[in-house]
Structures are given as C-alpha cells and as structure tokens.
Amino acid sequence: MDRIMETAIEADPKLPIIRITRDFAATPEQLFRAHTDPALFAQWAGPDRLTTRIEHWDARTGGSWRYVAVDGDAEYWFHGCFHEVRQDRIVQTFTFEGEPDGVTLETQTLEDLGDGRTRLHAQSLVDSFEGRDAILRSGMEVGVDEGYAKLERMIIDGAV
Amino acid sequence: MDRIMETAIEADPKLPIIRITRDFAATPEQLFRAHTDPALFAQWAGPDRLTTRIEHWDARTGGSWRYVAVDGDAEYWFHGCFHEVRQDRIVQTFTFEGEPDGVTLETQTLEDLGDGRTRLHAQSLVDSFEGRDAILRSGMEVGVDEGYAKLERMIIDGAV
Numbered sequence: 001m002d003r004i005m006e007t008a009i010e011a012d013p014k015l016p017i018i019r020i021t022r023d024f025a026a027t028p029e030q031l032f033r034a035h036t037d038p039a040l041f042a043q044w045a046g047p048d049r050l051t052t053r054i055e056h057w058d059a060r061t062g063g064s065w066r067y068v069a070v071d072g073d074a075e076y077w078f079h080g081c082f083h084e085v086r087q088d089r090i091v092q093t094f095t096f097e098g099e100p101d102g103v104t105l106e107t108q109t110l111e112d113l114g115d116g117r118t119r120l121h122a123q124s125l126v127d128s129f130e131g132r133d134a135i136l137r138s139g140m141e142v143g144v145d146e147g148y149a150k151l152e153r154m155i156i157d158g159a160v
Numbered sequence: 161m162d163r164i165m166e167t168a169i170e171a172d173p174k175l176p177i178i179r180i181t182r183d184f185a186a187t188p189e190q191l192f193r194a195h196t197d198p199a200l201f202a203q204w205a206g207p208d209r210l211t212t213r214i215e216h217w218d219a220r221t222g223g224s225w226r227y228v229a230v231d232g233d234a235e236y237w238f239h240g241c242f243h244e245v246r247q248d249r250i251v252q253t254f255t256f257e258g259e260p261d262g263v264t265l266e267t268q269t270l271e272d273l274g275d276g277r278t279r280l281h282a283q284s285l286v287d288s289f290e291g292r293d294a295i296l297r298s299g300m301e302v303g304v305d306e307g308y309a310k311l312e313r314m315i316i317d318g319a320v
Contacts, residue, residue: 015175015176015287015288015289016175017287056222061224061239062216062223062224062226062239062241063222063224063241064221064222064223064241066222079221079222080243081222081223081224081241081242081243081253082241083240083241083253083255083263084255084263089261091253091263093241093243093251093253093265095243095244101249103243103244103251103265103267105253105263105265105285105287107263107287123287125265125285125287127175127177127265127267127283127285128175129175
C-alpha cells in the first residue's frame with residue numbers, strides 16, 4: 001500500500017505548479033471542515049510563530065476571504081475568492097498583499113482512502129516559474145509542514 | 161510606433177497560458193466599464209451567434225459572476241469569482257460548466273496608450289498544456305475576435 005507519512009512538496013518540472021500531498025487520519029468531512037470553518041482554519045494554518053486572525057470568510061462557491069497572519073508587531077495580509085467549494089474539492093485564489101499583483105490559483109482535493117483516512121492534494125498554480133520558485137524560497141514549506149502538523153494534533157485531540 | 165490593429169492571440173511556448181492583445185480607440189475607463197457593467201458586457205462578449213444572459217454579477221474584489229450563452233435551444237453556462245477588480249486590472253476565475261473541473265485564471269490589464277487609446281492585455285492561465293490547447297481548439301479565437309469587434313462598434317457608436 002502506498003503510504004505517505006509526511007508532507008510531500010514538489011515543484012512540477014514543466015509547469016509553474018507546486019504540488020503538496022499529505023495523508024491524515026481523518027475523514028474527508030473532517031478535512032473539509034478544517035479548511036472551510038474559519039475558527040478551525042485559524043487554529044492550524046501557517047507556521048507556528050504566526051497567529052491567524054480572520055477578517056472576512058465566506059467559504060462558498062463565489063465567496064471570498066481575507067485574513068492576517070500576526071508575528072509580534074508584523075502583520076501579513078492575504079486575500080482571495082472561493083471559485084468553488086464542494087465536499088471533495090476547494091478551488092480558490094490567493095494573494096499575499098505584500099506582493100499585490102501576484103496571484104495563485106489553489107486547488108485542494110480530498111481523496112477518501114477509506115478507514116477514516118484521507119489524502120489531501122493541494123496544487124498551487126502561478127503564471128511564471130520565477131514566481132513559483134520565489135514562493136518556494138519564501139519559507140512556504142515551513143508554514144505548510146507546521147500548519148499540517150497542527151491540524152494533525154487537532155484531529156488527534158478531537159477538535160475537528 | 162508599435163501598433164496592433166487586430167486581435168493578437170498567442171499560446172506561450174513554455175507556460176500553459178494564452179495571451180491576447182487588442183488595441184481600442186477608447187479610454188481605460190471605457191474599457192473598464194465594458195468589462196464590469198453587466199448590461200454592457202452582455203452586449204459584446206462572445207461570438208455573434210450567441211446571446212449572453214447574466215444570471216449573477218458582482219464585479220468587485222471578492223465578488224462573483226455567472227452567465228449563460230444561448231444559441232437557439234442550447235445553453236452554455238459559465239461562472240467564476242472576481243479576485244481583484246481595480247481600474248487598470250481585473251483578475252477573475254472562469255469555468256465552463258460543461259467541463260466543471262476546468263478552471264482558468266484570467267488577468268486583464270488596461271494599458272493607457274494616451275490620445276484616447278488603450279491596449280487590452282488578457283492572459284488566461286490553466287494547469288496543463290493539454291487544457292490550454294483544448295481551449296484554443298474549442299473555437300475560443302472566433303469568440304474573442306467577434307466579441308472585440310462588437311465592443312469596437314459599441315465604442316464607435318458611443319454606447320460605452
């Protein structure tokens with residue numbers, strides 16, 4: 001059986017895409033809630049040293065979102081719109097407001113592995129390889145790893 | 161002086177992107193209205209044989225849209241969200257509901273050429289070359305050409 005125990009993050013060799021794969025001991029419904037309920041999302045998203053505060057959140061097809069990641073006195077704002085929100089797939093846009101013209105199209109797919117396990121596939125598409133590689137150099141991997149580790153602990157604790 | 165008299169449509173050789181460039185004898189403000197006012201947009205968008213009927217339209221950052229293109233008894237539905245709407249740049253998502261998992265990230269930039277002329281740059285980004293080439297084969301170029309020709313006539317007629 002193909003098991004992924006940690007977060008796999010890879011840059012596509014031919015497309016300006018980052019792909020992330022992570023297995024969770026949770027149902028697709030639990031992972032869907034963790035990605036769409038703002039109170040849950042704010043508890044796990046991003047690196048450990050940052051605190052997420054949601055300003056706006058409407059996780060429906062055609063809705064939008066904005067939040068700030070706070071690190072002491074520093075604030076990092078992000079916003080986007082939800083292109084599609086359905087039980088097995090969330091497609092949304094993403095901009096870090098420090099780079100206001102940079103836009104990522106994010107697709108998250110929930111693959112039911114059965115027995116209460118789910119494989120999360122997250123794809124980030126941008127319009128240049130330079131932009132993609134700048135995201136990878138920005139410390140994004142640490143945020144993804146630490147964020148999913150927090151989510152895993154919430155699942156174990158029954159918080160999702 | 162570099163003048164583009166017709167619609168230029170090109171597939172990027174290294175990225176899953178279609179780029180369209182078209183000059184108009186209109187100000188950026190006129191082209192912005194033509195792209196964000198639903199009554200104006202419905203008059204010019206798409207090929208001549210189709211009629212556009214707007215179902216939902218909220219052309220603001222974080223808003224969304226849905227419309228149907230009608231060809232006799234046939235209906236083609238499209239929807240997306242507006243990631244960013246500002247005077248010189250509109251970023252939105254786009255899905256043809258006949259291919260519900262296909263998503264395009266569309267960026268339209270209005271370059272003021274002065275003297276009441278504007279160059280429209282439209283970029284369509286998808287997540288595979290196969291998907292990009294399928295869009296080109298779908299007759300998209302005819303729709304773009306005929307749509308912009310209608311928009312040009314509306315500008316000449318003072319309707320925008």
